[in-house]
Amino acid sequence: xxxxxxxxxxxxxxxxxxxxxxxxxxxxxxxxxxxxxxxxxxxxxxxxxxxxxxxxxxxxxxxxxxxxxxxxxxxxxxxxxxxxxxxxxxxxxxxxxxxxxxxxxxxxxxxxxxxxxxxxxxxxxxxxxxxxxxxxxxxxxxxxxxxxxxxxxxxxxxxx
Numbered sequence: 001x002x003x004x005x006x007x008x009x010x011x012x013x014x015x016x017x018x019x020x021x022x023x024x025x026x027x028x029x030x031x032x033x034x035x036x037x038x039x040x041x042x043x044x045x046x047x048x049x050x051x052x053x054x055x056x057x058x059x060x061x062x063x064x065x066x067x068x069x070x071x072x073x074x075x076x077x078x079x080x081x082x083x084x085x086x087x088x089x090x091x092x093x094x095x096x097x098x099x100x101x102x103x104x105x106x107x108x109x110x111x112x113x114x115x116x117x118x119x120x121x122x123x124x125x126x127x128x129x130x131x132x133x134x135x136x137x138x139x140x141x142x143x144x145x146x147x148x149x150x151x152x153x154x155x156x157x158x159x160x
Contacts, residue, residue: 001156001157002093002154002155002156002157003052003053003054003090003154003155003156004052004152004153004154004155005047005048005049005050005051005052005053005152005153005155006048006051006150006151006152006153007043007044007045007046007047007048007051007057007058007150007151008044008148008149008150009040009041009043009044009047009058009148009149010040010146010147010148011032011033011034011038011040011043011146011147012032012033012145012146013030013031013032013033013144013145013146013147014030014031014032014033015029015030016031017030017031017032017033017038018031018037019031019032019104020032020037020038020039020073020074021039021040021041021042021099021106021109021113021147022039022041022042022109022110022112022113022114022116022117022130023039023042023073023074023075023112023113023116023117023120024109024112024113024116026104026106026109027104028103028104030144032146032147034064035064035065035069035070035071036062036064036069036070036071036072036073036074036077037071037072037073037074038074039073039074039075040099040147040148040149041097041099041113041130041149041151042074042075042077042078042117043058043074043077043149044097044149044150044151045078045095045097045117045149045151045153046058046062046074046077046078046081047151048095048151048152048153049081049082049084049085049153049155050081050084052090052153052154052155053084053085053088053090053155055084058077061080061081061084062077062080075116075120078117078120078121079120082120082121082122085121085155086122086158089157089158090155090156090157090158091122091123091155091156091157091158092121092122092123092127092128092153092154092155093127093153093154093155093156094127094128094129094153094154095117095121095127095128095129095151095152095153095154096129096131096151096152096153097128097129097130097131097149097150097151097152098130098131098132098133098149098150098151099130099131099132099133099147099148099149100132100133100134100135100141100147100148100149100150101132101134101135101141101147101148102134102135102137102141102142102143102144103134103144105132106132107132110130110131110132113130114128114129114130117130
């Protein structure tokens with residue numbers, strides 16, 4: 001009746017890229033490097049859902065060598081993941097995610113991230129929790145070289 005999945009995703013920060021987190025474009029001098037829009041938060045959520053379904057990982061379904069995913073909005077990939085979940089009879093019970101980033105401060109953007117993700121996953125916004133924390137100037141996160149996101153999701157059979 002219930003299935004749990006978890007994931008971690010990491011992307012490097014580079015100049016001349018938009019910073020997209022949770023489907024929100026955030027003003028910043030750097031963006032995340034990746035084949036798609038490199039939305040590290042949405043990628044961790046996608047992979048946690050795929051993992052809960054026992055379907056491998058994000059690369060199995062959305063390969064970074066496939067040209068159709070070049071520059072794609074990660075919320076589109078999340079929609080495709082939702083379809084996989086729905087086809088197997090599951091809905092979101094709840095998900096909890098965290099973004100690790102030294103800069104920029106993310107608190108003001110989190111409500112919109114939650115709205116975006118709950119809309120795409122067709123669940124209540126109260127079932128989507130997102131947090132952010134800094135690296136406190138320690139390691140590659142603290143040095144501003146990249147960002148990491150972690151997500152845990154609990155799925156339940158629809159109607160249960």
